[in-house]
Amino acid sequence: MKREFTCIVCPNGCEIEAEYEMKNDAVELVNVSGNLCKRGAEYVRQELVNPERTIASSVLVSGGELPLCSVRLNRPVPKGKIFDVMKEIKELKLSAPVSAGTVLIHDVLGLGSDVVVTKSVEKAL
């Protein structure tokens, strides 16, 4: 089988052409071309088995100099789970101060990814 991909691993956005075979649930890549690095092949394999994405969002902060702190996942989750993870993030409520790097949810929904604060919010003056 053949399929074309736009790699999203880095800004190069390589257009990759992959030839592959499906054996049971495993993918066997026969030929991968167009990628500038080997992460492209890994990306293609993952896309074929179970596409994963990371997301970024915001969490409500009370008593802070800013109303929100930004968060992201520290590793990608299955594409189909994105809106479930968003639901978890929307539930969160924090009080200032909040510091970047704090893990808000460990292993969100058992997907092996943490929700991490990416922006510190000081207490309002």
Next chain:
Amino acid sequence: MEIKQLDVLVVGGGPAGLAAAVELYRKGIKDILVVEREKHLGGILRQCIHDGFGLTRFGSTMSGPEYAERFIHEAREMGIPCIVNAAVTEITNDKVVTVVTRDGIRKYQAKAVVLAMGCRERTRGALAIPGERPAGVFTAGVAQAYMNLYNRMPAKEVVILGSGDIGMIMARRLTLEGAHVKAVFEIQPYPSGLPRNIEQCLKDYGIPLYLSRTVTNVHGDVRLQGVTVSEVDEHMRPIPGTEKYYECDTLILSVGLIPENELSIDAGVQLDGRTRGARVNEFFETNVPGIFSAGNVLHVHDLVDFVSLEAESLADAAAEYVQEGRLPACPIEIVYDKNVNHTVPMAVSGTRPFRISMRVNRPMKDVRVVLRQDGREVASKKMKKAIPAEMIQFTVDAEKLEGSGKLEVSVE
């Protein structure tokens, strides 16, 4: 009024200004001041909460606020003076800088000034989109600030005009927060943002991208009610009879960025017609001696990593300028062919290696970017694809240059 003496004043505490300040400090220039108009350092990165920054500069991917924090942290560790909530209102051509702060007006005489003000978004008015003027028309960056910094939801049913990266990133952001993004329309026959964003911001969420189309009417006298979209011909003129109405309450514009050079113009800095940033030499020095420019105020970049790297190169040159009092002359002009939209720098000295940043003005496949002097090839770069969305960079070995003949960049 007392005028304080400084080695370098950096205008703007975003990714360019901070990177320049940190690098200047490393080079031993410690009498510096970063002036930032916002209450926080970090510039536009503060609202870019998505992932994907830093792969080139730091080798790992992170969000905008985290990327900014790397530089803010370094500047703090070094004790680099930064004033925030402070607006530069004037820069003279002899480098006297006026700053308005809540504590009063300050004046500085700097040996060198670094322009790092970033860019602004092209607006509806600048495009002269016809129709009414209801609420609900936002540039992508404004919508992003409302959502990510101010906790305000500006949209429910959305149409996006322009396939710039911020527009696509906002398409995803709005979708994740429950808005419905109907479509993205691009007037050019090719997307203006990066392919990875088409993939992960539009395709992932089933948002269609239509090329060669533009908004030709805006409806709604108080809040937006809908837009008319038309197909355009090869000269980007709307084709009558192709109008289609889309009901929506919000139109997001992602139609280009413009370097923010109002202060530069007043300082006597000459701008380039293509980049709308300063015309600089390989040292990122403008026509005004001692005034330097880098980052998005010089030319709009595709990635923040390149902004920081460029500002660091600027800092090396500015440090030399402060220490030596001068930089080598740059008599060798850089010109380009019809496939090239612009290059930075616009002139080089020929005495040391330099880097050319450029963009093509249409998508091309299997090309060679070639630099020639007097018809002689001095550098080249092979590329499988060249697209306007991506900045192309290559380094040139100065030893290959002879005399001060013009350099010509071509894409073939």
Next chain:
Amino acid sequence: MEELFDVIVIGGGVVGCAIARELSRYKLRIGVLEKNPDVGYETSARNTGVCHGGFAYDPGTLKARMCVEGNKEMGRLSEELDFKFRRCGKVLVGNTEEERARLLEVIRQGEMNGASGLRMIEKEELHRLVPSVLGEFALLSENSGIIDPFMMTIALAENAVHNGAEFFLQREVEAIRRDEEGNWVITARTWPFGGKVSHAERESGEQASVKAEASGGRNPVSGDQESAGQAPGTVREEFRTRWVVNSAGLSCGKISDMLGIKGYKIIYSKDDYIILDNRLGSMVPMPIYTVPSNTYMGIHVTVTTDGNVLLGPTAEDIDKPSGYGVEQKNIDYLYDAAMAIWPHVKRGDYIRTYCGILPKWVDEKGVIQDFKIEIRDDIAPRAVNLVGMESPALTGAPAIARYVVGMMLEREEFPENADFDPVRKGIPKFSELPEEEQERLIAMDADFGELVCRCQKVTKAEILAAIRNPLGAQTMVAVKYRTRAMMGRCQGGYCQMRIAEMLEQETGARPEEITYARQGSNIFYGKVREA
């Protein structure tokens, strides 16, 4: 409890505000009803802002007389009320002998109207005065000038409030009747904002305030809140008054009918404009016009008091005011037409487009008539009816106001207001002050040291003063008109978030209540994350 108004002015345009201010020289209870959330929202703010010389109107008309009189006093008025006015002159450029003859005719007409400072100038002088123009010769009108039309209207209104008038914004008049005592009863609907109904009146101190409760002179109409088909929160009120003034601008015909003075035919002229960056202001030292025909002044290239160059207007006749959209063909037309007299238009300098609509009273044949200013003692006593107040009503506003009050005084004596104070001070414009003055302001109030709008260099102190304006106008556009914030090349890209936030903080409104301009122009659908 209910107290009678002496005069209710319907319409807070430049003419209505000028009338309110002129009336405030007398001890009267004066109310102004304005359907929009601020004064000067329609024709008064949407024009070229040119202070006309008075030569373009037929001798003997009110238009000619009001224009010449208004022009003469504009300098003094702008000083009293602290709005921008510059008597910069204006040129009407021509190329052919027919055009020269027409211009000479215009000069004769102007002189008959009492306008002065009109003369022909030849190519050399024209290009010395306006180097950027194309043309062989011109009529120079030395006494023409440019006005800041937003601020002139606001200044008149604020000074009226300062002298005791009350302003009721967002009051759309729905019906007018007379009670058994012969007083006028005006029914208006309104919409609360931030839980309050707007009402601006002077308090003991300098500042006026916006009050929440219904007070004397107007009654909430019971049982009529939120009737079917109405926007939620709609409230109806009745205003009882001895005198009424119809200064409703675009709605003059409708209000005239409600007063019982029927039959005026109004047509509308829609004018589209393009605004260019204010870096170009120095290239247009005075407005540049072409040679006018009898009915159309032609395309002009003008300059605002803030240095923005305007291209326009298009002047299309339309049957009814139908929104402020600008069509692509008009944008293209304006470009071509402006280039013919001022070949410096670059699309990169476009800030935005806008459009204004003028009401014109026409006869059965469709011929445009003079201003109509009347009191019909027979069918509508104590009602001043102003119909077809189009150009030059901005220039003529102070004279029109005096004329209107004069007609009232012929019928009734008003006691003088001994406390009348003609002076109004506007919000200091930080960016236009000398540095020592800027320093002094920052020392007094640190908010002057915080720039919110970078393009126009507007400080936080100015924004706050605009939000706390004496009229109680609480929209984004109210701030924009008063400070110029969001009017620059980034069109609020940098500052609008902060202004919206300050507006919420100052007014106590929820995010979803914040409007850009008119009712319904809400900016937000609540918060991304609710507490």
